[in-house]
Structure formats: structure tokens, C-alpha cells
Amino acid sequence: MSELVFFSGTMDCGKSTLALQIEHNRSARGLQGMIFTRDDRAGQGKLSSRLGLVTDAVEVEDGQDLYAYLVDHLSQGRRADYVIADEAQFLAPEQIDQLARVVDDLGLDVYAFGITTDFRSKLFPGSQRLVELADRVEVLQVEALCWCGARATHNARTIGGHMVVEGAQVVVGDVNQPDDIGYEVLCRRHHRRRMTAATAHAGALSPDVLPVETA
Ligand SMILES: Nc1ncnc2c1ncn2[C@@H]1O[C@H](COP(=O)(O)OP(=O)(O)O)[C@@H](O)[C@H]1O
Numbered sequence: 001m002s003e004l005v006f007f008s009g010t011m012d013c014g015k016s017t018l019a020l021q022i023e024h025n026r027s028a029r030g031l032q033g034m035i036f037t038r039d040d041r042a043g044q045g046k047l048s049s050r051l052g053l054v055t056d057a058v059e060v061e062d063g064q065d066l067y068a069y070l071v072d073h074l075s076q077g078r079r080a081d082y083v084i085a086d087e088a089q090f091l092a093p094e095q096i097d098q099l100a101r102v103v104d105d106l107g108l109d110v111y112a113f114g115i116t117t118d119f120r121s122k123l124f125p126g127s128q129r130l131v132e133l134a135d136r137v138e139v140l141q142v143e144a145l146c147w148c149g150a151r152a153t154h155n156a157r158t159i160g161g162h163m164v165v166e167g168a169q170v171v172v173g174d175v176n177q178p179d180d181i182g183y184e185v186l187c188r189r190h191h192r193r194r195m196t197a198a199t200a201h202a203g204a205l206s207p208d209v210l211p212v213e214t215a
């Protein structure tokens with residue numbers, strides 16, 4: 001029975017690496033995947049992992065019908081034995097519905113990879129639809145860690161190391177960008193307190209104000 005599986009986790013927890021491993025293992029057995037992505041950091045039409053692996057992919061456009069794309073592909077006599085969709089948080093809810101239809105009507109497994117929530121800890125619309133429709137939601141096993149050592153569960157957007165809570169939902173970027181706009185994964189406690197590695201470190205270095213000693 002084919003499935004729609006949503007592999008989710010924070011940024012930098014190995015989602016794209018797993019997508020590439022699934023692709024590698026299936027292609028090693030002669031299967032052919034249809035790989036979709038959108039706004040990968042490596043550029044248009046790429047699926048890349050921080051481990052250095054990259055593969056070509058179909059860049060999903062606004063309003064593109066993914067079910068129709070696959071039907072068209074198959075009706076030209078070309079193969080697709082399964083589907084991978086990376087950066088699935090950037091897909092529109094309708095495109096997630098189309099992927100579910102690929103599973104149900106074309107009988108293909110669809111493996112979607114993405115972050116669930118944005119820098120304000122709000123669901124991306126595409127991820128929300130995946131949670132609603134997926135046969136399974138799998139949380140990645142390799143957990144990313146907050147600077148405090150706890151499991152990171154939230155994505156913070158940072159500017160110069162400081163967490164920000166205003167801005168567009170979609171800003172393509174990376175972790176470990178201390179001088180620029182970037183991202184940092186945090187545990188919920190430190191996301192709520194807006195404490196990044198940089199600001200926690202600055203706090204530790206600043207002189208205590210209390211208790212006040214009187215002469
Ligand atoms: N130099 C490295 N050595 C070993 N593992 C690394 C290295 N750099 C990155 N990684 C691994 O790659 C993961 C990020 O993989 P990636 O697939 O790019 O993440 P995601 O798609 O979830 O953002 C890190 O959590 C870490 O486990």
C-alpha cells in the first residue's frame with residue numbers, strides 16, 4: 001500500500017540527507033524517483049544536504065499542479081516509481097493535496113521532508129496540510145541540539161545573533177550565520193525567552209546587577 005510520509009524536524013537535523021539516502025537506496029535497486037524541491041539553499045532545481053551531497057530536482061513553481069505533472073510525465077512513457085518532495089514546508093496546501101492524490105490514484109509512495117514551524121513557531125501552511133493528510137509523520141531521529149544541550153524543537157531567525165520575531169514567513173537561509181540574517185535551532189524554553197547562543201553568552205559575560213551591595 002503506497003503512503004504519504006512526512007519526515008519532519010527542525011532545520012539542520014538531517015532531512016535532506018535522509019531524502020538523498022532514500023533516493024540512493026532506491027535508485028541502487030533500479031527504481032526511478034521524481035524529486036521535487038523548492039528554494040533549496042544550493043539554488044533552483046537542486047536538493048542539497050549540508051554533508052555535501054546534492055542532486056538535481058524539479059523546482060516547484062507557484063500554482064504548479066504536481067499531480068498533473070506526474071500524470072503528464074508517465075503518459076509520455078517516462079518512469080516514476082516514487083516521489084520525494086524536499087523543503088515541503090514551502091509547498092502550497094493544494095500541492096500537498098495533489099501529492100496525496102499521487103499516492104491514492106497513481107499508487108506511488110510520496111516522501112515529503114520539511115520543517116513544521118517557522119521562526120515564530122507557527123505552522124507553515126504546507127506543513128499543516130501534511131500533518132492533516134499524511135499516512136505517517138516521522139520525526140527525524142538525529143536530533144539537533146539547542147546551545148544548552150537540550151533537544152532543539154524550534155527554529156529561531158537571527159540577525160547578528162539576536163532572535164527576531166518580525167518579518168516574512170519565508171526567507172531562505174542557513175544556520176551558523178552569526179553576522180548576517182540566519183537561523184538557530186533552540187529548545188522551546190530558550191525560543192520562548194529569545195535566548196540564542198550569542199545572547200546567552202553575552203548575558204553570562206555581563207556584570208550582575210543584583211544583589212546590590214550597600215556600604
Ligand atoms: N561536518 C559534518 N560532519 C558530520 N555531520 C555533519 C557535518 N555537517 C553537517 N552534518 C550533519 O548534517 C545534518 C544536517 O543535514 P541536512 O540534511 O542538511 O539537514 P536539514 O535538511 O534537516 O536541514 C546535521 O544535523 C549533522 O548531523
Ligand SMILES: Cc1cn([C@H]2C[C@H](O)[C@@H](COP(=O)(O)O)O2)c(=O)[nH]c1=O
Pocket residue numbers: 010011012015016039041114115117118119120155156157169170171172173174183
Ligand atoms: C524557520 C524558517 C526557515 N525558513 C527557511 C530557511 C531555509 O532556507 C529553509 C529550511 O531549510 P532546512 O533544509 O530545513 O535547513 O527554510 C524560512 O523561510 N522561514 C522560517 O521561518
